[in-house]
Amino acid sequence: MTNIHSDKILILDFGAQYTQLIARRIREIGVYCEIWAWDHNPAEIAAFGAKGIILSGGPESTTVHGAPKAPQEVFDSGLPILGICYGMQTLAAQLGGATEAADAREFGHACVNVVSPDKLLSGISDHDSFQALDVWMSHGDHVAKAPPGFTVTAVTDRIPVAAMSNEAKRWYGVQFHPEVTHTKQGTALLKRFITDICGCQTLWTAAHIIEDQIARVREQVGKDHVLLGLSGGVDSSVVAALLHRAIGDQLTCVFVDTGLLRWQEGDQVMATMAEHMGVKVIRVNAAERYFKALEGVADPEAKRKIIGRLFVEIFDEESAKVTAVGNGQVKWLAQGTIYPDVIESAGSKTGKAHVIKSHHNVGGLPDHMKLKLVEPLRELFKDEVRRIGVELGLPRDMVYRHPFPGPGLGVRILGEVKPEYAELLARADAIFIEELRKADLYDQVSQAFAVFLPVKSVGVVGDARAYEWVIALRAVETIDFMTAHWAELPYSFLGNVSNRIINEIRGVSRVVYDISGKPPATIEWE
Ligand SMILES: Nc1ncnc2c1ncn2[C@@H]1O[C@H](COP(=O)(O)OP(=O)(O)OP(=O)(O)O)[C@@H](O)[C@H]1O
Ligand SMILES: O=c1[nH]c(=O)c2[nH+]cn([C@@H]3O[C@H](COP(=O)(O)O)[C@@H](O)[C@H]3O)c2[nH]1
Ligand SMILES: NC(=O)CC[C@H](N)C(=O)O
Ligand SMILES: [Mg+2]
Secondary structure (H helix, E strand, O other), rough: OOOOOOOOOEEEEEEOOOOOHHHHHHHHHOOEEEEEEOOOOOOHHHHHOOOOOOOOOOOOOOOOOOOOOOOOHHOOOOOOOEEEHHHHHHHHHHOOOHHHHHHHHHHHHHHEEOOOOOOOOOOOOOOOOOOOEEEEEEEEEEEOOOOOOOOEEOOOOOOOEEEEEEEEOOOOEEEEOOOOOEEEEEEEHHHHHHHHHHOOOOOOHHHHHHHHHHHHHHHOOOOOOOOOOOOOOOOHHHHHHHHHHHHHHHHHEEEEEOOOOOOOHHHHHHHHHHHHHOOOEEEEOOOOHHHHOOOOOOOOHHHOOOOOOOOHHHHHHHEEEEOOOOOEEEEEEOOOOOOHHHHOOOOOOOOOOOOOOOOOOOOOOOOOOOOOOOOOOOOOOOOHHHHHHHOOOHHHHHHOOOOOOOOHHHHEEOOOOOHHHHHHHHHHHHHHHHHHHHOOOHHOOOOOEEEEEEEEEEEEOOOEEEEEEEEEEEEEEEEEEEEEOOOOHHHOOOOHHHHHHHHHHHOOOEEEEOOOOOOOOOOOOO
C-alpha cells in the first residue's frame, strides 16, 4: 500500500492460513500493518518503523531441524512482540524454552484458563466466576516449557502453556488464534496488544482504503482500457463500482454464463447489472464450451484449472472485440479476487502457505496471459469488501448475497461434471435457497448451497424400488470464510427441504446435511 500516516505493526509470516486475517483484524482496529516473510531482509526491520511485531502461525514444526526462526533483529528492536501459535512456539524454542510434538493436538474450540493475568490478558474473560477464554486452536506441537524470564499465563486441560509472557521485555505468546472470529475475545486481545502494549493510535479507516485503492488503480492503468470479469457476485460487483469511480468509461465488464451457475442466474445477473450499475456488460454464453472441456475430468484441482483457463481464454477473446476508450487498448483484466482466494491457492505475497485448493481466479491462471491483472480487493476479506460496497452505494441485496464460487456447480458436482447433473443440482439448490428465504433464515447463514454426490442410493418411491443420486445440503456461519461453523438449521426446516427436493426432482432419492466445521473441512466440497 501507499505510504500513509498511521502507526504501524509489522507481521512476520511463517505461512499460516490466517496471517492475512491478523492483518485484517489490525486494520479493522484502525492501525496500518504489513506482512513480511519471516526471512525478509532483517536489516529493514528497524527502518520500517513499526510500533510492534507479530509472529504468525505456520505449518512447520519447531521440533524439526532447520525450522523457520524469527531473526535476531526482532528481539534487538526493543519492540513489543506477540507470537501466535507457531510464533509462540518459535519464541519458546529460540529463547531457551522447549517445544514438543505430542498427541495433545487441539483443532477447533478450546477453553483456555488464565492462571496468571498479565497486561495482555488481565480482565478479559468469557466466564463470570473464573477467568477463562473460549478460543480457536489449530496446532499439533506445543510449548512444553516457557523460556527463562517468561511466566506461564494460561493453560488448557491438554497443554501446559496456552499463553506466556515476559512483561519486562513486552514479549507475549499465545497458542490459540486471536485473529479468527471464533476466538470470542480475539479482537479485544489484539487491540490490547496494539493499543495498550504497543501504544498505537487507531486512525486507519475504511474510507482511507477506498481512496487508497482508487488512487492506486488510476496510477496502475493510466489511460488503458480495463476488462472486468463480472459474475454478479459481491466481489466483482464491488470492483465494478470501485473501477467505475476510478476510471469511468475506460471499463467494460464481461459476464460469462458457464452453464454452472445458480438456477436461472444468467438472466438475473444481466437484469441487476443493467438496473444498478450503469456500466457496460457483455454476456458470453459458454455453457457448451465448459461442459465439453470438463468431459471425463474428475479431479477437483484439474477441474478448477480447466475452468480458470476457459475464463481467461474468454476474457482474452472478448478483449479483442471491445471498442476501447482512453488510449485505445485493452491491457488489463480486473477480477474480484479477495484474500481467501489467494491464501488458499498459496499465492500469498510471502509464499509461505501450503496449497489448500486452487481458486479458479488465482491458481487457475495460465502462465502466459495476454492481459495484466488489476485486483483491487486482493488483500481484503469479505466483510471488508461488503463495507466498501455499502460505502460505494451498492444495493444491500447485492452486497449481502451469499458468495458463489467462480467454478460454480463445477466444484459442487463431485467428480465428473455432466449437464444433467448440473441441472438437477441447480434445481435442488434453488429449492434450498427459496426455503431459506421463506423461513427468514437466508441472512442468518453466511453461505448455503446444495452438493451433488455421484453416489447411488436405494429408496422406495410409491412402493417401487428407486436407485438414485444423493444431494448434500451445506449451510455455514462465518464472518470471514476462513473458519466456519455448520449452521444449526431446525430439523423441521431441513425435513421440509429434503421432502421438496426428493418429491420435486426426479433422480434424487436421498438428502443429507453436512455437519463439518472449517477447519478441518473447507466450505466447498472440492
Ligand atoms: N461467471 C463469471 N463471469 C465473469 N467473471 C467471473 C465469473 N465468475 C467469477 N468471475 C471472476 O472471478 C472472480 C472471483 O469469483 P468469486 O466468486 O470469488 O467472486 P464474486 O463472484 O465476484 O463474488 P462472490 O464471492 O460474492 O461470488 C470474480 O470476482 C470475477 O472477477
Ligand atoms: O471464486 C471462487 N473461486 C473458487 O475457486 C472458490 N473455491 C471456494 N470459493 C469460495 O471461497 C469461500 C471459502 O471456501 P472454501 O472453504 O471451500 O475454500 C467460500 O465462500 C467458497 O464458496 C471459491 N470462490
Ligand atoms: N497453526 C500453527 O501455527 C501450527 C503450528 C505448528 N505447525 C503446529 O502444528 O503446532
Ligand atoms: Mg462468485
